[in-house]
Every structure is written in structure tokens, then in C-alpha cells.
Amino acid sequence: MNLEHIELVEELEEHLRRYASDFPTILKDIQDYCSYESIKLNFFIDRKIKLPKSEKKKIQNFLTSYLQGIPYEYITNHAEFYGHRFFVDPSVLVPRPETELIIDAIRDLSCPRLKAIADIGTGSGCIAISLAHIFQQTKIFAVDNSLQALSIAKINIDNHKAENVFPVQANFLECIQNESLDVIVSNPPYISKDDPHLERLTHEPISALVSDENGLAHIKAIFKNSFQVLKKDGFLVLEHGYNQANAVNKISDETGFKLIKNVKDYQDIDRIHICKK
Ligand SMILES: C[S@@+](CC[C@H](N)C(=O)[O-])C[C@H]1O[C@@H](n2cnc3c(N)ncnc32)[C@H](O)[C@@H]1O
Incomplete structure (x- = not known):
């Protein structure tokens, strides 16, 4: 059964005016979502178009989730990172634009023979897989202690046909041989438990965000473990919090x-901290 499109448009506009403080952003996200889902209607302009009931339901569900503050990437199950598309769900962190700087940093390293890299806390696998597109002959270990996160990384490894990326379930670098890696990269959990920014991050996994010792416990463990498993002259490239540079x-x-x-x-x-053994 087709429903009058105008009904839906008016309903959406009413929701938006009532609840959304940022009308243009939410409007754009809904339009992106609709074209992404191949509805291919500019439904805010052409009010005569009729929508199937299933599409109306989908848009209503989108709007309900959006207004609950669920990140757009979780609703659509996709995120962009370094020009690539990744599957995401609430078991992994939504990749952030600043983390892309890690990829540029590794690209710029003067490291002639890059045989093995480990990405510690791989989550969706966005760092490991973006590196795999650049360093196609390098073995890349995508490590996470969360099996759920690794199952998402595996979906992305398959989608990207990243045959040089190997998912590994481990606590930090515990399963990696001493003096075997050229580069270790990590965007670890680094937010302190009492950081007020956490209030805005309630939909993302806490295990991907928070670390003890004022947000530095994971970072300390990574430094300690990295020294053993890096080759001589190997690099550690690590993202940290906005106020942690001196401590790191x-x-x-x-x-x-x-x-x-x-x-x-x-x-x-x-x-981003870049250092050499
Ligand atoms: C901030 S998220 C980063 C996800 C992804 N690399 C990114 O940049 O979008 C941190 C990740 O570290 C993982 N993690 C937390 N503690 C860990 C540990 N002890 N060993 C390995 N991974 C860990 C979490 O499961 C999470 O996926």
C-alpha cells in the first residue's frame, strides 16, 4: 500500500522542529540516509511522491533512533574512514576523523622495509585495513581483546579483501613475539572515568573509551609491551587524549x-605521539 508522501514529510518536519536543535544537520543526515538506502527521493522537495509503507516505517525508525542520540553511523551501519567505507555497530567505536592522522603519520615514516605492523585495539579494523590498502606486502595484525569487536573487524577485512590483515584476540601485545614488529599503532581507550565528555558518548562501548589512572593505564601498558616486541629502530604511533601529550x-x-x-x-x-625504539 502506498501512503501519501506529504503526510510523512509533514510528520518529519514537525519532529525536526520540535526536537532537533540542529535542523540542517539532521535534515541532511536523513536525506543522505534515504539516498544511501536507494530510496532515491528528494522527499523534502517533491511532496507528491508516494512512499511504500515499508519505507515510511524505515524513515520513522531512523528518526526515532536519531532523536534518541544514537550516532548516525550505528543507525546506518556504516562509517567513512580515510576514504573507505566500514561496517560498524555498537560493539565498536565509531571511527573519528582525527584518527585518520595516524595513517598519514605512518605513511610518512622513514621505514624502508615494513614487514609487520600491529594495530592494538583494532575495533572496526579501520586503522589496520586502511594501512593494508597502502602497505599491501606488509603483514598487519589487528588485535583486540573484545571478540565482538573482532567479529566486526572480520566483516570489514572480508569486505575490503584485505588478505594481509590478520585478526587476533589478545590482551594488548601478549601473543606477539619479541622483536618482531616494525610498527605498532594504537588508538587505545584513553578517557578518564570522570571526564564530562563521557556523557555524550553513552551509545559507544565503554571498554573502547575509558581507561584507569586518569585515562593513562592502557597507554602505559602499550608502551611497556611495545618496547619488547618492536624491532630495533621500530616505531610506536599512538593517539592520546587532548590533555595527555605531556604525560605521554x-x-x-x-x-x-x-x-x-x-x-x-x-x-x-x-x-598523536610518534616515537622510535
Ligand atoms: C578507542 S577504540 C579504537 C578502535 C579503532 N582502532 C578506532 O580507532 O576507531 C579502542 C579499542 O581497544 C580495545 N581494547 C581495550 N582494551 C584492550 C586490551 N587490553 N587489549 C586489546 N584491545 C583492547 C577495545 O575493545 C576497542 O576496540
């Missing part, structure tokens, strides 16, 4: 690493 530089130095550089994010804040 100190941990790095105390572990015996040589600082290569701190990379700033789009807000001009130090975000």
Missing part, C-alpha cells in the same frame, strides 16, 4: 623510546 611524552621517555614528533589534530592540539 614522559611515559615514552621513561620507557626508553626516542621522541620523533607530536602531531597536532584539526584543533591544533597534540594528539
Whole structure:
């Protein structure tokens, strides 16, 4: 059965006006969602188009989830990262634009023979798989301690036909041989338990976000483990919190690493630590 399109448009507009503080953004997201789902209607303009009942239901479900604050990427089950499309669901973090800087940083490393990389805390696999597109001859271990996260990474590995990426369930680097890696990369959980930003992140897995010791426990463990499993002159490339650069530089130095550089994010804040064994 077809329903009058105008009914739906009016209903949506009413919802949007009543609940959404950011009308243009939500409107654009709904339009993107509709074309992504091949409805292919510019339904906010052409009010004469009739929609099948199933499509109306889908748009209503979208709107309900959106207004509950569920990230757009979880509703549509996809996220963009470094120009690639990744499947995501609430068992993995939604990839962030600043994390793309990690890929550029590794691309720019002067490391002639890149045989093996490990991505610690791979989540959706976005870092490991983006690197696999660039370094096609390099073995890339996509490590996570969450089986649910790894099952999502596996979907993405298959979708991208990333045959040089190997999912590994492990706590940090515990299963990796000493002195075997050229590069270790990680975007670990680094938010402190009492950080007020957590209030806005309630739909993402807490195990991907929060770390003890003011957000530094995972970072400390990664530094400690990395020193053993990196080859001589191997690199560690790590994302950290907006206020953690000094603490991370100190941990790095105390572990015996040589600082290569701190990379700033789009807000001009130090975000990525690059060091060498
Ligand atoms: C901030 S998310 C990063 C996800 C993805 N790499 C990204 O950048 O979008 C951190 C990831 O670390 C994983 N993780 C947390 N503790 C871990 C541990 N002890 N060993 C391995 N992975 C861990 C979480 O399951 C989560 O997937």
C-alpha cells in the first residue's frame, strides 16, 4: 500500500522542529540516509511522491533512533574512514576523523622495509585495513581483546579483501613475539572515568573509551609491551587524549623510546605521539 508522501514529510518536519536543535544537520543526515538506502527521493522537495509503507516505517525508525542520540553511523551501519567505507555497530567505536592522522603519520615514516605492523585495539579494523590498502606486502595484525569487536573487524577485512590483515584476540601485545614488529599503532581507550565528555558518548562501548589512572593505564601498558616486541629502530604511533601529550611524552621517555614528533589534530592540539625504539 502506498501512503501519501506529504503526510510523512509533514510528520518529519514537525519532529525536526520540535526536537532537533540542529535542523540542517539532521535534515541532511536523513536525506543522505534515504539516498544511501536507494530510496532515491528528494522527499523534502517533491511532496507528491508516494512512499511504500515499508519505507515510511524505515524513515520513522531512523528518526526515532536519531532523536534518541544514537550516532548516525550505528543507525546506518556504516562509517567513512580515510576514504573507505566500514561496517560498524555498537560493539565498536565509531571511527573519528582525527584518527585518520595516524595513517598519514605512518605513511610518512622513514621505514624502508615494513614487514609487520600491529594495530592494538583494532575495533572496526579501520586503522589496520586502511594501512593494508597502502602497505599491501606488509603483514598487519589487528588485535583486540573484545571478540565482538573482532567479529566486526572480520566483516570489514572480508569486505575490503584485505588478505594481509590478520585478526587476533589478545590482551594488548601478549601473543606477539619479541622483536618482531616494525610498527605498532594504537588508538587505545584513553578517557578518564570522570571526564564530562563521557556523557555524550553513552551509545559507544565503554571498554573502547575509558581507561584507569586518569585515562593513562592502557597507554602505559602499550608502551611497556611495545618496547619488547618492536624491532630495533621500530616505531610506536599512538593517539592520546587532548590533555595527555605531556604525560605521554614522559611515559615514552621513561620507557626508553626516542621522541620523533607530536602531531597536532584539526584543533591544533597534540594528539598523536610518534616515537622510535
Ligand atoms: C578507542 S577504540 C579504537 C578502535 C579503532 N582502532 C578506532 O580507532 O576507531 C579502542 C579499542 O581497544 C580495545 N581494547 C581495550 N582494551 C584492550 C586490551 N587490553 N587489549 C586489546 N584491545 C583492547 C577495545 O575493545 C576497542 O576496540
